[in-house]
Amino acid sequence: MAQLGKGKLNYRCPSCFMRDLDIDMFYNKDTKIYSCIRCQYRGTEEDVLAKNEMVRFRYGAMNKRFDKFDFD
Amino acid sequence: MDKFIVNIIHRPEMVPEYSATVTGQGKEEDIGDKALLTESLDIFRTQQRLAHENGLKVTIQMTYASLFNDEAVEIAKHDHEEFGDEIGLSLLGLPCEEFREKYKTKDFCIWMFSMEDKKAIVNDVFEKFHDRFGFYPESTSSYYMDADLINYIKATYPTVKCAVATCWEEGPKAYHTCNNSWYTLFDGGPWAPWIPSKQNTHAPAANEAEDSGIVAIPHLSRDLIACYDGNGSNFGTHPQNVLRGMIYDTKTWEYPYLYNLIDQYRDLYKYNNGYAYNMMFVGPGWMNKMGRWEQPYELLLKSYTDGCAYYGKLKKEGKLIDMTMSEFADYYRKKKGVTDEKRYTEPECALWRDILYGSDKQLFWYCDPYMRACVNMDQGGAIVDLRPYAAKLEWPVGIGTKHVQDASYPFLIQEKYRAGYFTHYAGEGTVRSAKLSYNGEEVDLCLCPTHAHFSQEGRTRILTLDPVEIEFHGLTVKLQTKEYFEEGSSNIKIERHILEMSDPTAEVTLDEYMVACYGTTEYPEDMTSVVLRCEGKDEKRIDYAYKCRTESLQGADAVSAVVPPIDTKVSLTASVEAEGYIEEGYAFSPMFKLGYKKKIADKEVFATWLNLEKAN
Numbered sequence: 001m002a003q004l005g006k007g008k009l010n011y012r013c014p015s016c017f018m019r020d021l022d023i024d025m026f027y028n029k030d031t032k033i034y035s036c037i038r039c040q041y042r043g044t045e046e047d048v049l050a051k052n053e054m055v056r057f058r059y060g061a062m063n064k065r066f067d068k069f070d071f072d
Numbered sequence: 073m074d075k076f077i078v079n080i081i082h083r084p085e086m087v088p089e090y091s092a093t094v095t096g097q098g099k100e101e102d103i104g105d106k107a108l109l110t111e112s113l114d115i116f117r118t119q120q121r122l123a124h125e126n127g128l129k130v131t132i133q134m135t136y137a138s139l140f141n142d143e144a145v146e147i148a149k150h151d152h153e154e155f156g157d158e159i160g161l162s163l164l165g166l167p168c169e170e171f172r173e174k175y176k177t178k179d180f181c182i183w184m185f186s187m188e189d190k191k192a193i194v195n196d197v198f199e200k201f202h203d204r205f206g207f208y209p210e211s212t213s214s215y216y217m218d219a220d221l222i223n224y225i226k227a228t229y230p231t232v233k234c235a236v237a238t239c240w241e242e243g244p245k246a247y248h249t250c251n252n253s254w255y256t257l258f259d260g261g262p263w264a265p266w267i268p269s270k271q272n273t274h275a276p277a278a279n280e281a282e283d284s285g286i287v288a289i290p291h292l293s294r295d296l297i298a299c300y301d302g303n304g305s306n307f308g309t310h311p312q313n314v315l316r317g318m319i320y321d322t323k324t325w326e327y328p329y330l331y332n333l334i335d336q337y338r339d340l341y342k343y344n345n346g347y348a349y350n351m352m353f354v355g356p357g358w359m360n361k362m363g364r365w366e367q368p369y370e371l372l373l374k375s376y377t378d379g380c381a382y383y384g385k386l387k388k389e390g391k392l393i394d395m396t397m398s399e400f401a402d403y404y405r406k407k408k409g410v411t412d413e414k415r416y417t418e419p420e421c422a423l424w425r426d427i428l429y430g431s432d433k434q435l436f437w438y439c440d441p442y443m444r445a446c447v448n449m450d451q452g453g454a455i456v457d458l459r460p461y462a463a464k465l466e467w468p469v470g471i472g473t474k475h476v477q478d479a480s481y482p483f484l485i486q487e488k489y490r491a492g493y494f495t496h497y498a499g500e501g502t503v504r505s506a507k508l509s510y511n512g513e514e515v516d517l518c519l520c521p522t523h524a525h526f527s528q529e530g531r532t533r534i535l536t537l538d539p540v541e542i543e544f545h546g547l548t549v550k551l552q553t554k555e556y557f558e559e560g561s562s563n564i565k566i567e568r569h570i571l572e573m574s575d576p577t578a579e580v581t582l583d584e585y586m587v588a589c590y591g592t593t594e595y596p597e598d599m600t601s602v603v604l605r606c607e608g609k610d611e612k613r614i615d616y617a618y619k620c621r622t623e624s625l626q627g628a629d630a631v632s633a634v635v636p637p638i639d640t641k642v643s644l645t646a647s648v649e650a651e652g653y654i655e656e657g658y659a660f661s662p663m664f665k666l667g668y669k670k671k672i673a674d675k676e677v678f679a680t681w682l683n684l685e686k687a688n
Contacts, residue, residue, distance in 0.1 A: 010365050017318070020249050020303050024365075038251065052318060052366060060430020062319055065328045069339040069425050071434065071523035071538075 004028055004035065007045065014051035015041040074346040075407075076338045076392050078383055079289060079400055080123050080130050081213070081236070081353040084116040084144040085165040086137035113143055115356035120147065122377055124155050126384025131158040131397040133213045133236075133353075135165025139200045149205070158396035160211035160234075161201045164355070166193070181256070183218045183479060186471040190221050191228075198229050208232075211397035213353070215239050215291055216258045216479050218469045219273050219284065226285040234401035236353060237273055237288035238262070241299050243480050244489065244593050249303040259592065260459045260481030262439045263296060264340075264349055264420045265289045265404055269441070274481035275461035277416050278441035278560075282464070287401035293337050293350045296424040296437055300446070300457070301488070307428070309333055309350055311375035312358040315367045319428065325371055331382055332427040338391070343421035343526055343533070347407055352379060416441060417560040421533055423526050434523050436535055436555075442562035443684055448487070449524050452517030453537045453553040455504035455564070455682070456487035458588070462562045462684040463639040480592035482638045489594040490663070493518035499661025504586040504682060506568060508551070510544040510578070517553070531559035539571055548574040563683040573674040584680045585667035586644060589657075590635050596662040601636040604654040604664055607643075612654065620658040628652025631666040634687050641687040644668060647679035 004026035013036035016023045025034040025041075025048070035042045043051065056062060086109050123130045132151065138144035151157040163182040172178070175193070179185060185193060202208055208229050213236035217225075225232055243259030261274035269275045269282040277283040295307035306317025311330055314320065320327040334350060341348040358364060359372045367375075386392035395403060402411075409415035419440035426433040436447040446457035459481045469479045483489070484502070491501020493516060507516045520540035527534045539552040550572035556565040568582060591597045602616040606625035614621050625631075631652040632643035646652070646668045655665035672678050 009363050009368065012365050020245070021251060022249050022303070022316075022365075023251055049322075053322065056318060059319055059329075059428055061426070061428055062329060063321060063326075064332075064430075066332045066335065066427050069336045069427070070342075070423060070525070071425070071432070072525055 001028070001030060007034060011045070011048050013039060013041050014048060014055055015039050017052075018055050074341045074348070076341065076348045076350070076386070077400060077403065078128075078349075078392055078394050079351040079353075079397055080128050080380070080383070080394065081133055081351065081397070082116060082119045082123070082130055083133040083135055083162045083165055083213070083353075083355055084113065084138040084141070084147070085135050085355050085357065086112050086141060086144070087165075087167050109141070111361055112356045113141070115359045116144070117147060118359065118373070119354065119356070119376065120151055122380040124151070126380045127387055128380060128384055129156050129158075129394045129396055131160050131211060133160045133162035133164070133211070134201060135162050136171055136197050136200065137165055137168030139197075139204050140168065140170055145204050156396075158211060158398055159205060159209065160213065160397055161197060161209040163193070163197065163212060163214040163217070181216075182214050183216045183221060184255070184470050184477060187220060187468075190470065191224055194221070194225055194228065211235060211401075213291075215242065215256055217273060217288075218479060219268065219271055219466075220468055222268060222273060222284050222286060223270055230285070232286060234287050234289065234397040236291050237268060237286075239291035239304070240294045241304050242291075245302065246304055249305065255477045257477050257592070258479040260444065260483060261290070262288075262420060262444065263290055263294060263422065263437060264439075265400070266420065266439070267405075267410065267416065269464055271464040271466050272461075272481065274459070275464050276439065276441045279416055280414055282441075283410075283416070287404045289349075289351055289397065289400070291351075291353055293333070295333055295428065296422055297426050297433060297435055298428055300435070307333070309337070309352050309379075310354050310358070311352075311379040312354065312364065312367075312372055315371065315375055316365065318366070325374060327375065327378075329428055330375070330379065334382060336424065336427055338386075340422050343423055345418070352383070417531075419533065419557065419559060421526070423524060423535075432523070436524060436526075438533070438557050440557075440559065442560075443564075444481075445564060447524070447535060447555060449537065450521045451493060451503070452505065452520035452522060452540060453524065453535070453555060453566075454493070454518050455485060456492050457483060458485040458504070459483055460638065460640040460642065460684045463686045465639055478592055482590050482592050484588040484590060484635070484640065484642055485586070486591075490589055490591065495661075499657070500587045500663055500665065502587050502589060502663065506566075506585065507583040508542055508549060508580050509583065510547055510549075510580045513544045515542045515544070517551075533557040533559075546575070547578050547580070549580055562685065563681045565679055565681050567677055567679045568672070569677050570672055570674055576674045579671045579673050581669055582672045582678055583667055583669045584644065584646075584678070585665055586642070586682060587663050587665045588633065588642065589663045590638050590640070597637065599657065599662050599664070602664055603634045604656060604666070605630075605632050606652045606654055607632055608652070614654055614656045616656055616664065618659050618662070619656060621656045622653060624651055624653035626651050628668075630683075631668065633664050633666060636687060639687045641685040642666070643683045643685075645681045645683060646670070650678070
């Protein structure tokens with residue numbers, strides 16, 4: 001197997017992102033798998049994108065537009 | 073009239089942070105890569121265009137590298153003439169062939185150099201700027217500028233009156249997020265513009281003698297809940313921060329959070345005598361043509377386009393005034409009363425609500441020349457962060473000092489780094505709260521979430537919290553907390569009002585306490601120089617030795633701690649006679665505790681003050 005490289009975009013590890021770590025993943029062009037060199041996450045682009053949707057669970061008001069900022 | 077000011081700042085970085093590592097992954101380092109230079113200039117040109125198309129003035133912070141680039145210099149001159157942009161000089165963006173050749177180092181953060189190198193670099197960069205433009209700049213910038221650096225710049229180049237001088241809560245959290253490889257450690261500063269003291273950049277000047285001569289602005293306007301809790305680089309008025317945090321809809325590429333963030337900053341005029349502020353400062357690396365992390369270039373471009381368009385729209389509607397940095401410095405000094413009254417004590421206040429996570433959590437941030445404090449309404453109005461600016465701690469940073477990288481202003485209380493109310497198994501975390509006890513039951517106000525309302529009486533800012541109900545077996549107590557921040561007093565007064573008791577004849581014990589330590593990081597420091605006292609006729613004293621000792625004194629005038637490593641004395645005082653106590657910690661709980669206990673009945677009020685002083 002040749003060395004790992006970058007994919008078409010520079011995906012971060014979704015598992016590390018959930019613990020507030022920005023870690024670029026590296027790409028195996030033969031297997032089309034992205035892998036994290038900090039933790040044990042491995043996944044295809046499809047899986048990375050799906051997990052990235054999941055990490056947004058914490059942003060409960062992400063799509064809400066606020067017009068009031070106090071509780072008066 | 074209420075005013076919302078924005079500073080839009082661009083820097084033509086020739087070798088942008090990140091671009092080299094992203095674009096150049098798998099290639100040998102080439103700091104003079106022509107493709108990178110061309111791309112960087114293209115991005116700078118695009119940023120300028122987007123601001124101008126939306127009728128916004130820009131402050132161009134020329135980098136050292138860009139001063140060697142004729143095209144970058146010409147763009148700056150043109151846009152100064154055409155759009156009224158200010159041409160300033162950044163101390164970011166030092167890396168280039170010329171810099172490497174001259175200084176023989178890959179260091180690039182100005183505050184980390186030795187003082188000798190800081191002076192040499194400042195002279196070099198400012199003189200190069202003068203060669204190219206024929207004048208000296210009125211504004212400068214970095215992620216952090218230490219007091220010695222600011223003092224040197226002001227003394228040598230007195231034209232400078234504004235600087236980007238810190239990035240709010242960019243400290244251990246940012247370091248952690250970057251896999252412990254991003255050494256920007258400068259927590260504990262103001263989130264909004266201030267006049268730095270000559271002694272410590274974070275701590276605002278208290279008077280003319282302490283005035284460093286510049287107005288400092290923070291690098292970006294940050295979310296005052298999200299950035300305190302998590303990675304600051306995901307939650308700021310840098311549109312690509314919001315993308316970095318993945319706070320957008322991947323199908324529609326919409327990010328209402330960015331506009332909520334700007335709008336909440338606009339709303340802060342209510343707490344600051346009609347003034348509110350924002351800044352946007354985006355380096356070109358964030359609009360890399362290769363995309364940035366998950367985001368393709370098109371989304372990066374869209375976010376910056378939308379950011380400029382929103383500020384432009386507010387301007388067209390008369391809701392925003394765009395200024396250059398030097399214009400803002402003049403405006404700020406006048407607005408805050410410094411120019412005419414020589415008044416330096418007006419605080420910055422922010423009553424901030426969660427606009428991201430869907431909770432109703434609310435914090436109050438307060439900053440003046442004597443302290444920065446955070447009050448957490450989700451914990452009954454507990455103080456969960458406290459920086460004793462009263463000490464005006466002299467803390468040189470950079471090579472050759474004790475703090476090569478660590479530029480944070482030390483805390484006495486930091487709920488994230490040294491626990492807050494909740495600890496595992498044993499010990500206590502740092503927090504200023506109160507406990508009520510009745511017939512063997514005890515309830516901490518940290519477990520009584522509520523909301524606060526802001527008011528101002530003269531020069532005192534008041535937080536009035538919604539009453540909370542505390543249920544004991546056989547007794548319900550309705551309690552209201554009021555917190556007073558009197559300008560220039562260097563203290564915080566907290567009143568507890570017993571509004572109602574289900575048994576009007578009952579008495580409860582109120583324990584007003586503060587658990588504290590000191591430090592700048594998550595790790596404990598040596599506490600052995602700390603001295604605790606119950607002050608009064610029969611003074612009680614504990615010299616800290618991790619022995620878990622306690623002393624108390626009925627009618628204590630004050631309970632205090634002197635913390636020599638940060639030149640700070642902190643004390644509590646009470647409105648009426650009460651039992652003061654001090655507690656030493658132990659190795660597994662390296663804290664100290666100060667408090668007052670008092671029995672309190674229906675309709676009574678008990679007040680305590682938290683006071684901060686310079687210890688020596």
